[in-house]
Amino acid sequence: MIIMKEFNNNRYIVTAALPYANGPIHIGHLAGVYLPADIFVRFLRRKKKDVIFICGSDEHGAPISIQAKKEKTTPNKIVNKYHYMIKNCFIDFKIIFDNYSRTSSKIHHKISSNFFKKLYDNKKIFEKESYQFYDKKYSQFLADRYIMGICPICRNKYAYGDQCENCGSTLSPEDLVNPKSTISKNPIYLKKTKNWYLPFNKYQDFLKEWILVKNKINWKKNVYRQSKSWLDNGLKERAITRDLDWGIPIPIYNENKKVLYVWFEAPIGYISSTIEWAHKKNVDWKNYWKNNNTKLIQFIGKDNIVFHSIIFPAILKAYNKNYILPHKIFSNEFLKLENKKISTSKKWAVWAHEYIQDFPNKQDSLRYVLISNMPEKKDNNFNWKNFQRKNNTELVATLGNFINRSIVLVNKYNKGIIPSPGLFSFNDKYVLEKIKKCPIHIENLLKSFKFKESIDIFMDLSKVGNKYITEEEPWKNNKKKIRLNTIIYVSMQIVAMLAQLSELFIPDTSNKMLKILRLKLLFWNQIKNRFNIICPGHLLGKKKLLFNKIKNKEIEYQLNKLK
16 A cells, blocks of 8 residues: 655645647546546645646657648647647646646747756767668658567567567567558668667666665555566666657757657656746745655656656756655556557547537546546456446436435425534434544545545445435424434535535536535545534525436447447
8 A cells, every 4th residue: 555654745746647749638548647646636735735736748759740740730730739629628627737838838948958958068978879760751760659560479460669568578679570660551671870868777776776675665566566677677778869850959969850859858848847837926946846845746657657767767867956756656557448448549539528529517427437447456447338327326316316315305394504403313423423534534545546445435425325314214204303403414414525525526516516505615624524514504505406317329329439
């Protein structure tokens, strides 16, 4: 179990992986990175922590150029198109960053160039000739991911230049049998080029101490295992520049088409985005990135682990300007769609912006299903039938039904006013204790990065509420006013707690509930270990429908769209 023992710390930088601006985001991105990061930041803010939530679009590299060629446009138009599409999707799903930047910004170009220049000036990098695969049709050197061939280990015909997804082996393009370009589908050949390299082997001992000794207990198992595997195999020098005409030109080279490699400059985007935010807020960004009292928490995709656990820390160490290192690196496993791997190239995905078009005002339904089905320990699956079932049975028939039943009782028997309770029965006390302990359980789970279990605790409280009303049968106590008032009072305490807790997971719903209750969102310590959140004599607002059922024809439409 990964527990934030240092949770008394008051300053945090939380970063979410920079989405690549060559296409829209899908449900795998939301479940893997952005929803867990959003929940965690919401929790920190409710704990009154000084936290900045940082992200931005990753807008350089070969895939951008390739997408531009596919769409017969320019790289600049591609990144503009997808940057705003992605940014608007985050806003629609209530994932609100303190700063959402882009790596094509002037500030990012400046900061990344400064990193390269200092490494160059201090002789931390060196120039070297090498042979790299080249696509003659497109006159372009190819990144490993754009090379495909036969895996030398399992003979899979569709292995990439960096990994075989069939057997999981880490590969180099030279390992592949009959390598081809994924862009032109043509055979490729090796061509001599010259680039700048960072000798990661020089940081092997530093990284071993930092990862294998200092962070062995703290890090999630999948992050630790993958990082250890790289260290066990021995780190090697890696190029930090590429032969491309789209990217950040290296500041000491007079040859065209030589830019910073995207994996070198993209993680620096967390720093440049923070600096951009600090300029807007007129605060000193160094109080965050160069302060040992700050905890850097990074949420990333499984395929980005080594870039954050090894490459980015090594760059910061080489730069040697007192930057803090990641304190926690959180990575989920992969989310499948209808039992098949999500694939952007094969268009097998549920795109976030299309979901919003097809299910307007149902962002919380998707948030709930993705969080409750989050692939924290192993690959998990999203299917449309299960999405419909969870929406209709859990959000509508359980949570929504309980809230509706409770508010109907207040309106029917007490004119919309919270009544004063009488003496509490054994069952009342049991339920009130459940309410008190609910925030404590959720806090312990969130400190351990267990988001799936935390939303289960939230939903369980609504089940407790439904069971309580069913067992107590308040409609049979309408002649026993004191007992009826007590049942209504206890039920409404559950509703009030659910309204407060739901902000972490389904914020639109929380906002609606708080308006119905005419309550404000409280800080965590104001709801922790108490049950009396809504007081006797409090007048409720107008009742609203929180959730709608999803119909069969809506699901059939989505299944047909996949086909």
